[in-house]
Amino acid sequence: MLGSLALLFFIAFCTAALEPFQCQPHPNGSSTMASNIGALCNFTGEHFDLCLIGGLLAILPAGFLTLALWVIRELPRRRLAADERFVRTFSFMVLRFRPGCEAFAVFNMVRNAMFAFAPVIPLPSASLLLIYVLLYATAVVVVLVRPWRFSWAAYTEVxxxxxxLVVLFQGTFLVPQTGADSGPPMVMCSIAIGLLLPGLALISLASVVQHVRHKYRKQFHFFLSHQKKASGSLARLLKMELREAFLDADNLTDLTQLLPILTEQVETLVLLASPSVLTRKWCLAELVTARFRGISTVMVKLPDFFLPTEEHIQSFEKTVPDILDLQAFGIGMADVTGTLRWLRAVSTxxxxxxxxxxxxxxxxLRLTKGKANASNDSAPKLTDSDRVILADQDPQPVLTLPVE
Structure with a gap:
C-alpha cells in the first residue's frame, strides 16, 4: 500500500522539490519564483532556504527511483530463487507489466521526473519541446514494446x-511570440490538431466498444484447460462441439497473453482433469487465475484422476519444482496450495x-451459457458405433472410448 502511494505521488514530490527553481524573469533583469513573486531567485536568504528544502525533499523521489532500479536488477535473481515475498512486496511496481518488461516502471518514473523538470527550463519553447518528446516517446514505446500486462492499459496510455498532446497544441497558441511571425507555427499546430482529434475519437470509441463487449459478452464461453499429451484429443472434440471455446493450439499466439485472455474474455473455465494435469504449471496458473477472478469453473474428471491429498499439497513445491516459474506472474505457492484445496468445492x-x-x-456445459436446448446442425455429431476415435491434428496418443 505504501509503495503504491509513493508511486502515485512520485511526480507530485518531484514538482514540489523543483518548485524553488522555477523562476520567472522580469524586464529589469531580475527573476522571482513563479509560485511566489515576492521571493527573488538569487540563491540567497529566503530563496536559499527554499532551495535547501527542495533539495532535501528531492531525496524522496530520488530514493524511490534508486529503489526501483535495484528492484528491476534484483528481480530475475529473486525469481530464480523463488523469493515469493520479494515479488509480492514490489508487486505494485512489476506485476503491472508483462514478464521481461518490468523496466518500463523505471521508464515511467524517469519520464514523470522529466515532466516535473520541464517548467524549470527558462525558455517556454524548450519546455514545451521536452514535454512533446516525452509524450511521443511514451506512445511509441507503448505501441512497439507493449509493456502492459493488459491491452486496455496500453490503449488508455496511448x-x-x-x-x-492536444492540450499542449492548444496551449502553444498562448505562448508569447517574440520577433518572428507566429503564423506558420500556428498553422502547423492547427494541422496537427486536425489530424490528431479524429484519431483520438476513433481510439476512444474503440476502447468503449471493447470495454462494453468484454463486460457484457465474452469472446469465449469456455476455456479448455488441459494437458495436451493426455487429453488433447478430448479438448479438440469439445472445441468442435462447443465452438465458442478457447483452445490454446487454435487461439493463442502470445503465451504472455494466456492469463489476460482468461481474465477478460472467458466466461467458464473447463478443466480436463487427467491424472497429471495438476503437475502442469500453466494449468495451475489458469486455475489460480480463475479462482481469484471469480470465473466459473467446471472440472471434467477423467479416469485415474484424484484430487491431491493434504500431504501431497504440503510437499507440492518439491513434487512440481517448475511451479516456481509462476512467480513472474505474481502466483506464489500459497496461491497454488489454496487453489488445490479449492478444487474440492468445484463443480465436477x-x-x-x-x-x-x-x-x-x-x-x-451448454446449460452454463444458457443454451441447454441449442443445437448446431452443422456441428459434428456423435454417432452410435462400437468405438469412437478422438483424433487431434498434433501427433499424440489417440483416446478411444468404448461403448458399453
Missing part, C-alpha cells in the same frame, strides 16, 4: 498521451468410458 463431471457421459457433459 489515449492519455494523445489528449495531453465424471467421464469414464461410456459415450452417454460425453453427451451429458456437453449438455451440462
Amino acid at each position: 489515449l492519455l498521451c494523445g489528449v495531453f 463431471l465424471s467421464l469414464s468410458q461410456r459415450l452417454e457421459e460425453m453427451d451429458e457433459i456437453l449438455d451440462h
Whole structure:
C-alpha cells in the first residue's frame, strides 16, 4: 500500500522539490519564483532556504527511483530463487507489466521526473519541446514494446498521451511570440490538431466498444484447460462441439497473453482433469487465475484422476519444482496450495468410458451459457458405433472410448 502511494505521488514530490527553481524573469533583469513573486531567485536568504528544502525533499523521489532500479536488477535473481515475498512486496511496481518488461516502471518514473523538470527550463519553447518528446516517446514505446500486462492499459496510455498532446497544441497558441511571425507555427499546430482529434475519437470509441463487449459478452464461453499429451484429443472434440471455446493450439499466439485472455474474455473455465494435469504449471496458473477472478469453473474428471491429498499439497513445491516459474506472474505457492484445496468445492463431471457421459457433459456445459436446448446442425455429431476415435491434428496418443 505504501509503495503504491509513493508511486502515485512520485511526480507530485518531484514538482514540489523543483518548485524553488522555477523562476520567472522580469524586464529589469531580475527573476522571482513563479509560485511566489515576492521571493527573488538569487540563491540567497529566503530563496536559499527554499532551495535547501527542495533539495532535501528531492531525496524522496530520488530514493524511490534508486529503489526501483535495484528492484528491476534484483528481480530475475529473486525469481530464480523463488523469493515469493520479494515479488509480492514490489508487486505494485512489476506485476503491472508483462514478464521481461518490468523496466518500463523505471521508464515511467524517469519520464514523470522529466515532466516535473520541464517548467524549470527558462525558455517556454524548450519546455514545451521536452514535454512533446516525452509524450511521443511514451506512445511509441507503448505501441512497439507493449509493456502492459493488459491491452486496455496500453490503449488508455496511448489515449492519455494523445489528449495531453492536444492540450499542449492548444496551449502553444498562448505562448508569447517574440520577433518572428507566429503564423506558420500556428498553422502547423492547427494541422496537427486536425489530424490528431479524429484519431483520438476513433481510439476512444474503440476502447468503449471493447470495454462494453468484454463486460457484457465474452469472446469465449469456455476455456479448455488441459494437458495436451493426455487429453488433447478430448479438448479438440469439445472445441468442435462447443465452438465458442478457447483452445490454446487454435487461439493463442502470445503465451504472455494466456492469463489476460482468461481474465477478460472467458466466461467458464473447463478443466480436463487427467491424472497429471495438476503437475502442469500453466494449468495451475489458469486455475489460480480463475479462482481469484471469480470465473466459473467446471472440472471434467477423467479416469485415474484424484484430487491431491493434504500431504501431497504440503510437499507440492518439491513434487512440481517448475511451479516456481509462476512467480513472474505474481502466483506464489500459497496461491497454488489454496487453489488445490479449492478444487474440492468445484463443480465436477465424471467421464469414464461410456459415450452417454460425453453427451451429458456437453449438455451440462451448454446449460452454463444458457443454451441447454441449442443445437448446431452443422456441428459434428456423435454417432452410435462400437468405438469412437478422438483424433487431434498434433501427433499424440489417440483416446478411444468404448461403448458399453
